Amino acid sequence: MASSSTQLCLQCRRLLCSKTVANTWKYATQARHCTTVTRVPIKFLQGSSVISGNRKTTQATQRWKQQMFCYSDFTAKQLANEEKEDQDKELSRANVVEYKPSLPITDAVPLTESLTSLDLDAATEFSALEEIGDEEAVSISVPSAMPPASTSLRDYVDQSETLSKLVQLGVLLWKLEQKPNVGSMLLRLDFHTDVAPRLLFLKEVGVEHSRFGYIITHNPFILTESLENLQARVNYLKSKKFSSETVASMVSRAPYLLNFSVKRLDNRLGFYQQQLNLSTANTRNIVARLPKLLCGSLEPVKENLKVCEIELGFKQNEIQHIILAVPKVLTANKRKLTQIFDFVHNTMKVPHHLIAKFPQVLNAKFLRIRERHLFLEYLGRAQYDPTLPTYISLDRLVYLPDDTFCIELALATLDDFYLFQKTL
Template sequence: MAASCAQLCLLCRRLLCSTTVANTWRYSTQLRHCATVTGLPTKILNGSPVIWGNHTTAQARQRWKQQVFCSSYFSTTHVATEAKELSRADVATIRDAAPVTESQISLDLDAAAELSALEEISDEEAVSISVPSAMPPASTSLKDYVDQSETISKLVQLGVQLWKLDERPNVGSMLLRLNFSTDVAPRLLFLKHIGVEDSRFGYIISHNPFILTESLENLHARVNYLKSKKFSAETVASMVSRAPYLLNFSVKRLDNRLGFYQQQLGLSASNVRNIAARLPRLLCCSLEPVKENLKVCGIELGFKENEIQHIVATIPKVLTANKRKLTQTFDFLHNTMKVPHHLITKFPQVLNTKYLRIRERHLFLEYLGKAQYNPSQPNYIALDRLASLPDETFCTELALATLEDFYLFQKTL
């Protein structure tokens, strides 16, 4: 019964569509015939008959009524004839038709649904229709894809800074090609598995989005290598969190970097491991600045090999410090403050302190007559305290002055 009803609906729609053109031609022909009988010239504009002539006369009005009557009569006759034809011939055809299978019923119903696309719907149904916004074909910023790309949206939720990624060529197109479930999520689970905190995911991806394209096999191999070199699991997680590019380097390159520092500095494996754990970017950065700073410390600054070893083991940042800043700070300590090499080696953190901070404090102590850095003399001031104490503590404990006096003195420099 359902199949017959569906086929009847489809047949009715086909008949209505196929007879539309014929109906229009018949109506136009009949209308022209009425116009000929009435003797008035007519013109069709947008499907409506327009009568040209003198409409003020009674004869014109009478002829116009006859024309309308003719068109109504022919339209009514046409509808009745089609109804009779449909009720006799088509119903007989449907009755004699072969049984319809379930697949044909499904296809016919789908076709019927497609034909009803112009059917009126309620306001509630119209509001419930959601049209997905099209993804921008091109853009200079990833923020334009947050609403369209699940990957970009989830990365923003993780704390990734899109403006950092926008500054790097081809990174945006790479991220848009990634699927969050199959590409991004497994790498995040890997980072979590090795001990990286969730709050560091955004920082790592913001600085190294290419970790999302590294194979999980390579990532596991590099972590296992670091553990084989006696780096603890907590240390590996901390190193990855602070040096996002660490796991992008192959096992061979990581091994070469560790060997370089051990050979160049003449340190034990334990000391090299300690340096790498405190400053993991030493395994990622270029080796040229490191080689340059080692030469500066030995040749220009005049430190001995054992002194360089102690300085580097205490303050690894000396290896990556700016060469001009390093020489400027040493020159002021050694030539102006008259601090010998062995005292600078004993307190190497002064080499990592801002030059302006050391200069202002020394000049203030010299103004007060308290700039004394020789441990064998009274009123000795240690270099580590000079460099590390906050201003208020420096004034009260070392300079024996007020903070206001120190600020006033700074204005005279």
């Protein structure tokens, strides 16, 4: 067997020197046949005993390495032979290095059969059409389509139904990104089980559909409040004789209103009633007009009340009248409040009782008051005493449009007023 195998290899080496490409591939196939082995009997001598066994040599990895080695070796030899063929054919044959297989060669297997068995083995191991059991299917982990991390919620809109629906409602995601932990909270919410019931509740309360985006943008935590708590707070407001339309308006303009407990809402209403010495109806009136009084901190409110009483010098009844007319004075900026009062009282010489009578001036823009007063003073018409004929009230001074102000109060043209503004 060994001598016959040796003779077969010698024949293969002689055929490798052919010139044509067709013969080259033909004989290369024959040469590769020499490297394919099925089963080889192996004997191991241990002392006097002989242990026989069969070693399987048709493994895919070993066959592939041997075939590639034979093919590479043959290609290199063929190129060398073609370059030196014109010089010396005998020398080119001598330069061909004999290939000695590392394993004994027995029955040769055709290459096509070898490759076919290799492909079948690989297909059996990695086939995509292979049926799997239920347990194996459950164990397969499917990677999430969402980005693992991002600094912007817009990267998740296409994969999250909740975010895409919120965008359609008019929610501003870029504002929600500025609040800590809000983005991760929204991604954990399910639109059908978490968001939709709250939206239906707001609709039942009377909130318009166009206000949903504003409410969620400023208070996304309303989506995590239980429906029982939300209903209890609405019922409390109605028990205090707030109409359904008023409650809907309050919720639309103060998004955090329904996040506060019934006890806190009751304490806030009691605070304003006691501090301002108001009746129940008047307390309900200022809260309905400015529902943020129930949501914000009480410290700025207490500070503004002290400023009006101590620094500005208003009496208790005057403060009460100012708050009833302009509730925004309770939450106004302290610096702006004192700046307007100082100019109206000390520069324009308007007494306290007239300011209390027209408290809208405390909520106006300081620049508008200053420009119009200086223009009237330039024209000699800055008269704010109601006992004189050319009296100009503070409310008309502040709230009339520019053209009406020029015609009725300044008795001048609008162009004159614009030219005067350029001189300031």
